Amino acid sequence: MTSAIPTPTRFGVPAPTRLGVFLGAVFGALLALLAVAVPLSSARAEIRVTDVLGREVVLEKPATRVVLGFYFEDFIAIVGPGATDRLAGVSLHYWKGYRPRQYEAYLAKFPAIGDLVDVGDVDNATMSVEKIVAARPDAVILSAGQYDYLGANAAAIEQAGIPLVVVDYNAQTLEKHVASTLVIGQVMGTEDRARRLADAYRAKVEDTRARVAKAATGAKPKVYVELGQKGRDEFGNSYGKGMWAGVVDLAGGANIAAGQVASWGPLNPEYVLSEAPDAIFVTGSEWMSMPHAVLLGFGIDPATTRERLRPYTERAGWADLPAVKNHRVHAIYHGGTRSIHDYVYLRYMAKVLYPEAFADVDPKAELAAYYAENLPIAPAGNFMLPLDE
Incomplete structure (x- = not known):
């Protein structure tokens, strides 16, 4: 009859085996990792x-x-x-x-x-x-x-x-x-969507800048933008800085409101005549309650927009403006600024100023493509158009 091998002891307590030592070390390491991981995961959650x-x-x-x-x-x-x-x-x-x-x-x-x-x-x-x-x-x-x-x-x-x-x-x-x-x-x-939209916006703006830089070899065409809410008889706001002023600058135009109004405000009618703008953009929107406003946007047809826009050209002295004589009076959606897709309206304006440089650019098609890719509705209506075809 064989006797059992006695378990080694130390100070009356069974001594650990090699396996026990190993498992203890592993368990201790896991506890240490968990102690570090918990605050790290909390930091990542912020x-x-x-x-x-x-x-x-x-x-x-x-x-x-x-x-x-x-x-x-x-x-x-x-x-x-x-x-x-x-x-x-x-x-x-x-x-x-x-x-x-x-x-x-x-x-x-x-x-x-x-x-x-x-x-x-x-x-x-x-x-x-x-x-x-x-x-x-x-x-x-x-x-x-x-x-x-x-x-x-x-x-x-x-x-x-x-x-x-x-x-x-x-x-x-x-x-x-x-x-x-x-x-x-x-x-x-939604960082991935945001990055994609930001990159697309940057690409469109930089492409526009490059085309304008190549085309704008002489004096920049003069541009007048007016908020089209008040109709022919009262001049609406123009933009000296921000909003449409920023669009005009990127489009390679010389904004006649720059230095005349700090941010926005109406220009003196005589000043507009003296500046003789080469292109005029009157902004419109779905201002259905304003009887003389230029209507443009969702659910607005071209005939309605042109009916509201044409009286502007009947202002005193406007018939002699280069923009009117050369059929460069346009309606543009007022919601077309201050947006991640306002490059569409930038490119429309740039195409008016430098048609050859943007001959292959179709801003209306770009607007439709943006909505189809990024938004759950379609842009049903008109958002940019010339007074005269």
């Missing part, structure tokens, strides 16, 4: 965003309930399918008020947007922190102008634990368009 004002904003996760102040179609394009389901509130005036038929097209597609909280707007001094917070968002995206309007009160949004980011397409620069697009993509967790 989303750190630097907005266009250079403010660093931290989100725990991609936003699912957003208050959106402006740039509604850009948001939908950047976020992609389900974008409207991730809205908690909007500044309704800037969508339904500015672009009523565009809003109606989205409302028909997504009826739930009719129930979104309206947080007010800057134009009517109704936007408030209280309305924004009451919408219970997990993120707020405002334009630079809206952020400025709220001023010191904007801090109350963040004090309520709600991340606030600022974007700015109104500046009408390539850099801020790209930055704004990437910021929205970060906030919403």
